[in-house]
Amino acid sequence: MERDVIKQKTREFIGRFVKNREIGDDVGLFETRLVDSMFAMQLAMFVENDLGVELADDDLDLANFRSINAIADFVQRKGG
C-alpha cells in the first residue's frame, strides 16, 4: 500500500475518534490525550483489518502507533 494511502486511511480512522480537529502527521496521539483508553486496541484492529498488517506481540510498541507518520513507517516496514 502506498504511503499516502496509508496516511489518508489513518487520518480518516483517527477522525472517527477526534472530531473537528485536524491532526498533524507527527502529532503524538497518546501524549495529547485526544484519545481514550480503548483507542490503542481499536487502532491495532484498524492496522490489521484495514491496512493489512498482522500484528505480533513484539509489535505492541506504542512508538509504532504514536503518530500518523509512525503508523505509516511501521506499516511499510511490515510490508503492508
Added chain:
Amino acid sequence: MFQSLTAEERAFHEEMRGVVMSRVAPLATGWEIDHGFSRDTTAWFAEQGYLAGSLPKEAGGLGWDRVRYGLSCEALARVSVSFSGLFNVHTMVLQTLLKWGSAAQRQHILPILARGEKLGAIAFTEPEAGSDLSALTTTFVEDGDQLRITGVKKWVTCGAIADVVLVFGRLDEKPVAALVDTDTPGVRVIPETAMLGFRAAHVAAIHFDDCAIPRENLVGRVGSALMFLAPYALEYGRICVAWTAVGILRGCLEESCAHAEQREIRGDKLLNRGMIRTIVADMGVEHQAAWLLALHACRQRERGDMEASNAILAAKYAASRAAARQANFAVQVMGALGCDEHGPVARLFRDAKILEIIEGSNQVMQFLLAKSFAASACEDHSRFLADESNA
C-alpha cells in the same frame, strides 16, 4: 427473540440449553450453598471442549464465533452465573494468549489451557485499583532470567481454583502482564467467601510475596499490557457479561411469569393485576432489548466494524443495568418466595448487581460511551441544521 438468530445459531443455543439443564441446573443451588461449583462438572465441560469453545479449531477450540460464545454464556448464566464466570475468565486468558502470546506460549501453554487440563483466571483488581487500572501497584522486578512479583490482587473470579493466573502489574513503571502458576512459591490464595454475588465462582484474593517466575512468562511486550492486552481481554469479558445479563433477564422473566400465572389473589391470577403486568411488560422489553444489543455487538465485531467496540460497551452497560433492575422486580413479583436465598430469583438478584461492576463498572461504561455518542450526535445535529437551511 430467536427469530434474530440463524437456524444454526438457534440449534446451537438449544444444544447448550440442554447441556446446561442436564449438567448444571440440578447442582447450581448446592454450589451456592457450598460456595463453589464442582470440579467434576468443570472437567466434563472441559472434556467436551466447551471451556475453549471460542478458540479456533486449529488452536484446540470448537471454533465458536462471538455469537455462539455469547449464546453459551447466556445458557450458562440462566442457571448459574457463577459457573459462567469460569467461562468468562478462562476465555479472556485463552484469547489474550492466542492473540498476543509468544510463539512458545501459544505452542506450549495454550493447548493445556484449551484442553482444560489447567484452569486460567485473570487478575486485574487491587485493593486500591479497580476501574482505574493505571493505579496498579503489583510490581515485577527483574532478577536475572526471572521476574519477582510482589502485590495483592482482589476479587479474582475463579482465583481459588485457577492453576494459571494472568497477572497485570508494572515492571520499571511500565505496564506488563505475565502468567503465574498458582503453585509458585510465594503465591497465597485466600478465598473470598463473603461475596454478595458470584458466591459459587471460587472468588479469591491472591497475594504475591516476592515470587519468582521465568521472564518468558511475560505476555506481550513490556509496556503494552494496559493499552493493548487489557482492552482486548476485557472486550471478551464484556461480551460474556452482556450475555450473562441476558441470561439473568430470561431467568427473571420466566420465573416471574410462571409464578404470576399460577399464583391467585382473591380468585384471580396475579398476572391479571395491572401493576404486575406493568412489571412483566417492562421486563420483557428489557430482555429483548438486551438480547438484541448483545447480538448486534457480536455480529458487528465478527464483521470487523469499527463501531463494534462501542456496541460491546453499550451492550454490557445496558444489559447489566437491565438485569439488576429487573432482578429487583422479579423478587418483588415473587414476594416472600423471591427472598428465599436458595431460590432462583434471589441468586439472579445478587449476581446481577455484580455485573454492573465487573469488566469495567457501569460508570466507566457511561464515561466512555458518552464521548462517542456526543461526538456522533453533534455531527448529526450539524447535518440536520445544514439540511434545514438548504430546504
